[in-house]
Amino acid sequence: MTFQAEWLRKTLLATSLALVTAGLAPATFAADKRPAEFKVTDFLLDNGMEVVVIPDHRSPIVTHMVWYKVGSADEPPGKSGIAHFFEHLMFKATANHAAGEFDRAVSDIGGSNNAFTSYDYTAFHETVAPSALELMMSFEADRMRNLILTDDVIKTERDVILEERRSRIDNSPEAVLEEELDATLWQNQPYRIPVIGWMQEMEQLNRTDAVAFYNKYYQPNNAVLIVAGDVEPDTVKALAEKTYGKIARGPDLPPRVRPVEPEQNTRRTVTLSDARVSVPNFSTQWVVPSYHTAKPGEAEALDLLAEILGGGNRSRLYQALVVRQGIASNAGAYFQGTMLDDTNFTVYGTPRGDARLVDVEAAVDAEVVRIAREGVTAKELDKAKDRYVRSMVFARDKQDSMANIYGAELATGGNVQDIEQWPERIRNITPGEIKAVAARYLVLARWTTGYLLPQQQAGN
């Protein structure tokens, strides 16, 4: 029920595709060599609901998730925050259950549950013993269509999300900067609007808005069910038909075609100075294609570019700025590929000791220029691919990561096959393709940079 969009975006999703192949055979990348026990099954219910089953029999637990293909970027103009509002409203009373009953049922059996909202989706999930899977499905299917949205419920939960905004965004210089930086990077595409919503619009959200949104998007044909864990596909299918299958198909939704970003022709900066900031930092962003909008190979190349340039302690940025020059306490890069529309590629840095922010930024820029001009070596690329493999092996241990990866992929225009073929596509990327995306997208004349500064450095 907590607001996890930013966390998700910055952590899980940034590495989600690196984790994607945790369900596949990591050593060979060959889909046809996967052990049968890892075979992912997907099918449709008659009402259009997609179902993905990810077997994992090591522990007697199951992760159950429902992903709705609606996020903040689908909100009507002036109604920002309503997608995330449902992350809260979905825990209130339905025609069949009192508010809080679902939560109690989960905790009574020692399970855990939560929900999160992002630009492209809203997801609800529970982790429980396999014997409780049917109960989870029953609760989840019930709240998909039977929520009781009264004025009282709206008012109470609206106060909650307003307070959430105050505490998580307005009280945090980092969050305020990030919000205005996003809205400066994106001048037309709806990723410019914060997932939690603009305060002045959240305050006006009402029952009419909520009912319209619920009836439009909370329908089986707009949902993806992910079940990962100690359960068989046939069992999941039978239970899903018994619960979700009873819900009538909703009206067809139009394609998710959103306003797209015009070409950027300028350098843009956004600066926040605040007395609560002790160490300055900067981040520079470029608009780049996502896995859903990229030409074949470009998103995979951007993933590897981010890994080589700034994916960890072995990356160029870390080695140059933190290890060799010693001017930064941190420096890196990331690419958020699992998005429905064009996304961002980011580099960032924080000075260490007496080093100046401007020098850290210049050093990062120099690495960006170098990689765009000279490309990467075959050895670097192979090592980056190997680091991906290691992260996959690690991710294999996390049932909920697997569920998240499949859910996010299917909620952003991809399918199970895309995930299964991804390692092979990564493996095929050449140094030339890395250089090409770096040269094409990481252009110094057209970036957007955010600066977080201590108060006294306001004039920096």
Add this chain to the structure above:
Amino acid sequence: MTFQAEWLRKTLLATSLALVTAGLAPATFAADKRPAEFKVTDFLLDNGMEVVVIPDHRSPIVTHMVWYKVGSADEPPGKSGIAHFFEHLMFKATANHAAGEFDRAVSDIGGSNNAFTSYDYTAFHETVAPSALELMMSFEADRMRNLILTDDVIKTERDVILEERRSRIDNSPEAVLEEELDATLWQNQPYRIPVIGWMQEMEQLNRTDAVAFYNKYYQPNNAVLIVAGDVEPDTVKALAEKTYGKIARGPDLPPRVRPVEPEQNTRRTVTLSDARVSVPNFSTQWVVPSYHTAKPGEAEALDLLAEILGGGNRSRLYQALVVRQGIASNAGAYFQGTMLDDTNFTVYGTPRGDARLVDVEAAVDAEVVRIAREGVTAKELDKAKDRYVRSMVFARDKQDSMANIYGAELATGGNVQDIEQWPERIRNITPGEIKAVAARYLVLARWTTGYLLPQQQAGN
């Protein structure tokens, strides 16, 4: 038929309220002392169309304008450019007249005509002999509802607006910068979207979009007729009823409530470096209320603040930077008050000779800080009010300016009375009110600045 929005915004509208009282008695500001020959008449037709008649009997000409209360800020998401598209489509064939027939009728009688689009309205106008007024009304009423929107017409005119965008925006570093600067200042309110539209959205505008837009907005109850010139109100009324009056009232439109801007917490910059730029310049903008959104007196105070700070050769900025310090070839300020939603207050400067842009900017900032901290003197304020009076006397000679002033006011939520009472409201503004709006709105920690630089100063 030309794209005049930017020109209008920067010139006519910037001074429109200064010109407003051209129809009133400039020496006294007292509405009840106006000569009867200047009395402005307004009334409604039965179908909801507003009519304003502004008598001016000095020359045997009449200015006829129809203002539709729809501009680029009313466009559906992803359909930018469609309001301006109608500025072109309205000159094509109707059920009763071939394409170009209206234009020829005007030029055959020695008249002139044109159209323009802005954020809040789209207007069509003709200047002709009074004997031709009925003919103008007949043509204008015809195209309000009888336009024939075929796929061929859409395609042909879409090519025209695309070329217009290429030549007027994409080929102009100033225009490209301004577009991205607007979209950086405005992060939620639709003034962030360029009036001419984003290229990638203009390319997709189709017949379905156009028909929906036309049927929604091109209706008598969404239009204001302004007739200024050598004609009597009774004559205008009779002719309007005979022409426009025959059109059925359209469906009621919802209130023009648009997404509003969140509070700005950052400093933002947008920089364009281009080889075609020889002399750099900068402009700094703040979000401020418009006449339609301001508390009583605030917009009037902002108008006078702009006049004192940077309204002309007598202003503080010009005197300090151009005359005394000699570092700028130009420096000033303006306030665009006649807008439906919150608007912008702008200061700007251009270095002279070897002066550096950064020094010009610092000198402008210093004047902004000084006026916000110390306010203005009673003498300065009186002189500013007097300069307004002189500009009014000047504007009185321009029939089309008068028509524009009334049209823009009525299309942005105002009425005839607002215009008539405006001089008195200006006269009542005190130095304290000027200081208050300067201190409240011109905050240096929260501005948005655009820099236009020669190529070699990219790193400036």
